[in-house]
């Protein structure tokens with residue numbers, strides 16, 4: 010099938026493109042890899058908010074634009090294409106706002122949604138723990154009822170937006186006696202409450218994008234419990250579908266792809282332009298083919314969302330494929346650049362601004378975060394193909 014966007018959608022894409030080109034021209038940011046998750050720029054987020062591009066799909070009653078997920082896909086595609094620094098608002102826009110709208114109280118909607126829409130709530134995702142990753146239901150962080158409050162004790166790890174989060178999306182055990190899936194609840198709380206300690210994790214790339222978060226007798230009002238007490242796990246499953254669904258899983262390193270194609274055009278090796286080298290041409294063509302297939306898989310996920318269904322196995326399938334593409338891109342970039350590709354940003358002879366070495370190292374984590382590829386293949390097998398559990 011040869012589908013295309015409507016004229017209105019093409020106009021929107023152009024509007025976003027114009028905005029980003031202007032920002033690039035003014036030098037307000039440099040394209041970088043992983044900018045959706047690591048690119049910290051409150052100024053950029055404010056500008057995006059000002060244009061009404063945060064909460065694009067949310068109902069108008071809550072300050073959103075009531076637009077389609079396809080429109081949001083167009084917006085994010087353009088942001089990712091030029092590596093725009095969108096980390097401050099990405100998580101809140103993608104999943105936390107959506108979750109508050111679906112499960113939150115009216116009070117929570119009135120308090121949190123306007124802050125997200127104004128680009129002032131940077132929400133980190135506090136789910137995983139040292140002993141609870143794939144098996145999230147094993148989490149041990151406790152939220153113990155105490156009058157009108159809960160007292161939170163425990164530890165999270167790999168919490169995103171480490172250095173700058175203003176709020177934490179937190180999953181904690183509210184009924185230790187219940188079977189593990191049934192005693193969990195969701196909260197969104199301020200990150201600066203007494204008893205919270207945030208210790209950034211320095212990862213293999215040297216970045217401090219994630220953190221360990223410790224909760225020591227943190228008192229939060231019961232008003233911050235999102236949705237039904239002890240039913241949090243089922244809410245999370247829905248939310249994870251949205252976490253896996255986006256183009257960021259495919260295009261987080263698009264600036265590297267662009268730069269490598271440009272490098273091949275401009276660089277001569279052994280007296281010949283790299284772009285004329287058969288092996289290099291085949292590698293780049295292969296990447297382009299894989300990229301286009303990934304794009305279609307994600308478009309499909311977004312169409313499922315616009316039908317009003319949670320994109321479950323479709324999102325799992327797209328994420329497995331997309332993270333494999335990103336790892337493939339990083340590997341090929343290192344191969345094409347040769348030994349120089351291993352240099353890091355700031356080194357005298359570093360090519361493509363050090364994006365290749367960053368992606369090579371960072372891409373190892375892509376097939377772990379937001380669900381490992383093994384777990385996601387299990388979802389495709391069980392729910393997509395209807396295969397038995399074991």
Ligand SMILES: Cc1cc2nc3c(=O)[nH]c(=O)nc-3n(C[C@H](O)[C@H](O)[C@H](O)COP(=O)(O)OP(=O)(O)OC[C@H]3O[C@@H](n4cnc5c(N)ncnc54)[C@H](O)[C@@H]3O)c2cc1C
Pocket residue numbers: 134135136137138139140141142143144166167168169219374375377378379380381382383384387
């Ligand atoms: C870069 C990065 C960013 C992250 N960001 C966040 C974040 O923002 N917020 C957050 O809460 N968490 C985050 N995480 C944590 C992430 O969700 C977990 O790492 C992931 O769920 C895997 O859990 P684990 O590390 O405990 O590994 P384990 O669950 O212990 O898995 C170890 C290995 O066993 C395999 N395995 C486990 N169970 C099965 C099974 N049933 N069938 C087949 N294979 C299985 C896994 O695929 C994996 O290969 C991040 C992780 C990384 C690396």
